[in-house]
Amino acid sequence: xxxxxxxxxxxxxxxxxxxxxxxxxxxxxxxxxxxxxxxxxxxxxxxxxxxxxxxxxxxxxxxxxxxxxxxxxxxxxxxxxxxxxxxxxxxxxxxxxxxxxxxxxxxxxxxxxxxxxxxxxxxxxxxxxxxxxxxxxxxxxxxxxxxxxxxxxxxxxxxxxxxxxxxxxxxxxxxxxxxxxxxxxxxxxxxxxxxxxxxxxxxxxxxxxxxxxxxxxxxxxxxxxxxxxxxxxxxxxxxxxxxxxxxxxxxxxxxxxxxxxxxxxxxxxxxxxxxxxxxxxxxxxxxxxxxxxxxxxxxxxxxxx
Amino acid sequence: xxxxxxxxxxxxxxxxxxxxxxxxxxxxxxxxxxxxxxxxxxxxxxxxxxxxxxxxxxxxxxxxxxxxxxxxxxxxxxxxxxxxxxxxxxxxxxxxxxxxxxxxxxxxxxxxxxxxxxxxxxxxxxxxxxxxxxxxxxxxxxxxxxxxxxxxxxxxxxxxxxxxxxxxxxxxxxxxxxxxxxxxxxxxxxxxxxxxxxxxxxxxxxxxxxxxxxxxxxxxxxxxxxxxxxxxxxxxxxxxxxxxxxxxxxxxxx
Numbered sequence: 001x002x003x004x005x006x007x008x009x010x011x012x013x014x015x016x017x018x019x020x021x022x023x024x025x026x027x028x029x030x031x032x033x034x035x036x037x038x039x040x041x042x043x044x045x046x047x048x049x050x051x052x053x054x055x056x057x058x059x060x061x062x063x064x065x066x067x068x069x070x071x072x073x074x075x076x077x078x079x080x081x082x083x084x085x086x087x088x089x090x091x092x093x094x095x096x097x098x099x100x101x102x103x104x105x106x107x108x109x110x111x112x113x114x115x116x117x118x119x120x121x122x123x124x125x126x127x128x129x130x131x132x133x134x135x136x137x138x139x140x141x142x143x144x145x146x147x148x149x150x151x152x153x154x155x156x157x158x159x160x161x162x163x164x165x166x167x168x169x170x171x172x173x174x175x176x177x178x179x180x181x182x183x184x185x186x187x188x189x190x191x192x193x194x195x196x197x198x199x200x201x202x203x204x205x206x207x208x209x210x211x212x213x214x215x216x217x218x219x220x221x222x223x224x225x226x227x228x229x230x231x232x233x234x235x236x237x238x239x240x241x242x243x244x245x246x247x248x249x250x251x252x253x254x255x256x257x258x259x260x261x262x263x264x265x266x267x268x269x270x271x272x273x274x275x276x277x278x279x280x281x282x283x284x285x286x287x288x289x290x291x292x293x294x295x296x297x298x299x300x301x302x303x304x305x
Numbered sequence: 306x307x308x309x310x311x312x313x314x315x316x317x318x319x320x321x322x323x324x325x326x327x328x329x330x331x332x333x334x335x336x337x338x339x340x341x342x343x344x345x346x347x348x349x350x351x352x353x354x355x356x357x358x359x360x361x362x363x364x365x366x367x368x369x370x371x372x373x374x375x376x377x378x379x380x381x382x383x384x385x386x387x388x389x390x391x392x393x394x395x396x397x398x399x400x401x402x403x404x405x406x407x408x409x410x411x412x413x414x415x416x417x418x419x420x421x422x423x424x425x426x427x428x429x430x431x432x433x434x435x436x437x438x439x440x441x442x443x444x445x446x447x448x449x450x451x452x453x454x455x456x457x458x459x460x461x462x463x464x465x466x467x468x469x470x471x472x473x474x475x476x477x478x479x480x481x482x483x484x485x486x487x488x489x490x491x492x493x494x495x496x497x498x499x500x501x502x503x504x505x506x507x508x509x510x511x512x513x514x515x516x517x518x519x520x521x522x523x524x525x526x527x528x529x530x531x532x533x534x535x536x537x538x539x540x541x542x543x544x545x546x547x548x549x550x551x552x553x554x555x556x557x558x559x
Contacts, residue, residue, distance in 0.1 A: 014559065057392045060557040077394045085392035091384045093314065095321045107310035108393040152389060162392075 002071030004160050004191040005033040005056065010065035012051055025051045026062070027215040033208075035070075035159075038182060038192045040206035042199070042294075044302050048215040049195045050088060053162055056193075057085055069160065081109070084153035088164040088195075090145055094138035098129055098148050101137060102155055109156030123151040128177065142169040150178065160191045167198050179205055203294040211301055218301055227297055231289040234270055236262040240282025249273050259285060307395045308403040315377070315407025324372055329415060332365035336423050351430050355521045358423040359441050363517070366416055366449040367476055373411070374456025375468035377404050378553070387558055398550045405457055405546060412449050416442065440531075441520040447538035448514040452476060454545035461552045479511030486510070513537050 010029040013022045025048050033039045043049045054060045056067055058075045069079035092101060102120045111119060124130045127147035132140070137148065146169055153161055163182070167175045175198075183205055185192055196202050202209060203223065210220035219226060236250075239259045243252045249272050250264035264270055270287075277284055319325060339357030343350035378401070381387040390400060420442050427435050455475050459468035485505045492498040513534045519526050 014557075054388075054558070057388075059388060059391055060559065061555065077396070080392065080394040083392060085389060087385065087388045089385075090389070091386055092389070093318065093386060095318060096314075104310060104314050105389070105393065108307055108390070108395055110306065110394070149389070156393075 002068070003032045004035045004070060005031075005193065006068040007031050007052075007056070008066045010052065010055060010062050010067070012055060012060065012062045025215050026055070029065070029212070029215070029217055031210050031217060031220060033191060033193060035191050036186065036189055037207040038186050038194060038205055040202040040209035041193065041195045041212065042202060042209055042298055043212035047212045049212060050164060052212070053164055053193075053195060057083070057162065081156070082159045084156065084158035084161040086149045086153040086161075086163045086166055088168065090149035092137050092145065092149065095136060097134050097136050098124060099133040101148060102151055105152045106155050111156055119155055123155055126154070126181065127151045143171065143174050146170060146178070147174075150181065158190070160193065161185060162193045164195045165197065166194065167196060167201055175201065199293075199295045199298055209294070211298060213302055223294065227292050227294060231267065231291055233290050234264045234267070235286070235288045235290060236264060236270070236273060237285040238262065238273070238277050238282055239285065241277055241280045245276055245280070246273065249276075307399050308406065311400060311403025312407035312410060315404050316410050319373060319408060319411040322373065325369065325411070325415065328365055328369050328372070329418065332361055332419050333422050335361035335365070336419065336426060340426060351427065352521050354427060354430060355435070355438065356517065358426065359438070359445070359517045359521070362416065362419050362423060362442060363445045363448070365419065366412065366445050367452050369412055369415060370408075370449045370452040371456050371469055371472040371476065373408055374453045375460045375465045375472060377408060377457050378460040379465050379468070382558060391558070397553055401457070401550055401553050402546070405453065408453050409450055412453065413446065416446055416449065437520050437523070440526075441516045444514040444516050444534060447535060448511055451509075451511075451538050451542045451545070454542040454549070458545050458549040458552070461549050461556065475509065476511065479509040482508050482510045483512045509541065
């Protein structure tokens with residue numbers, strides 16, 4: 001079975017400035033995205049995430065490298081038929097209504113006439129815009145544009161969906177809804193390529209990630225392999241004990257309501273803390289072991305890179 | 306099918322553009338103004354109305370083609386709507402042809418309205434429909450199609466302001482190049498004549514589409530000139546569209 005996307009040694013540079021100077025944006029990107037996974041593509045601003053996406057979608061042409069989508073050359077119509085794309089900060093034809101807009105995009109994807117109306121209704125319902133079907137896009141909020149953009153990316157039932165910052169500009173509820181849609185896409189067997197700055201979301205839904213810094217992929221793999229399971233420290237919130245008594249076992253910070261937040265680095269000292277609390281008839285409110293997060297990994301790598 | 310979808314969307318976009326209505330208003334005003342001009346002129350009033358009316362149709366048709374054609378592709382790139390469009394299973398040439406035909410459809414309808422006003426005005430004076438005027442209007446339309454292709458070509462790699470200047474220059478050169486043809490006849494054989502002939506072969510001759518005088522003054526037009534002008538318009542437009550496709554095919558959308 002061919003990979004959903006296979007990229008080999010991708011290079012791209014642009015000419016910038018009045019006296020044109022070559023600026024290298026991508027320096028030999030290689031990665032494989034397997035069918036049916038949610039793949040997170042992370043990187044700081046200007047790292048080359050959107051440039052990679054535009055290369056895959058044929059919006060810009062790489063100087064060197066090879067891209068295949070489901071085994072087909074990336075510029076072929078057979079490859080494009082299986083791809084859906086939601087760009088970052090999408091701008092659409094604002095004179096069209098939501099329904100006209102999806103109608104136009106379904107025509108470009110050669111959706112059969114019989115299926116068209118049903119699909120338009122289904123996808124408007126999916127992104128929660130059923131009631132705005134006859135509203136012009138110029139009257140849409142940013143979050144609504146993001147949703148209608150997602151609907152146009154999905155209208156032709158693609159097997160592979162590229163989403164560039166799909167959660168940007170959405171309120172917490174909207175973010176959850178879009179996250180749920182992405183997870184549902186995976187359940188339907190679709191492959192999702194997700195570029196995002198919101199690391200919590202990536203961590204929550206992605207199977208694998210790649211981190212790009214200055215045009216190079218500095219790490220990629222399954223999330224559990226990248227993030228160490230090792231406990232870095234334990235956070236204990238307790239009360240009924242004087243903070244003086246906890247000196248030497250961890251860093252204590254006074255919290256609201258007479259509670260103490262204690263950061264214990266050495267695991268064996270947790271038992272000492274529990275003993276102290278028990279002897280003073282105090283109370284443990286919470287005890288949370290902190291492992292490495294994707295954010296820790298990302299910040300560390302970007303700093304190194 | 307895909308070209309048609311893009312063409313109809315372009316048409317929808319164009320008819321919601323205020324510039325179009327502004328130009329249509331001025332064109333109608335100019336045609337009606339010809340009636341006033343005829344009152345102030347000594348001579349055949351109908352001929353003055355026909356002359357000014359056809360000139361207005363030609364000028365405003367060209368302005369519409371240039372002003373709207375130059376923004377045609379640029380707007381899609383500037384507003385980034387092209388990203389989602391080209392990620393769909395379409396070829397870049399289909400996008401370009403869709404935009405072109407969409408604007409041609411818009412211009413056809415605009416010319417139709419302007420012509421209707423013009424022919425009605427003439428009818429009120431002569432009490433008969435001057436079918437011959439349709440010949441001149443048809444060639445104005447052919448010229449407008451060619452100018453749209455020019456504007457679109459420039460719009461593929463330049464900003465609307467620069468593209469408008471280039472297209473306007475093309476329009477002016479095209480209408481003055483007949484002077485070069487006259488010079489060639491008067492020149493002695495030699496390098497200068499050959500070079501002028503080569504130059505004349507490359508620059509457009511938009512006077513090929515000007516049948517206004519012949520129509521207004523009921524002068525005979527040889528049939529081979531009719532055919533030549535249509536073929537000239539078609540092939541020149543195709544050549545320009547081909548160049549636009551070549552430029553657009555390898556363009557990066559940053």
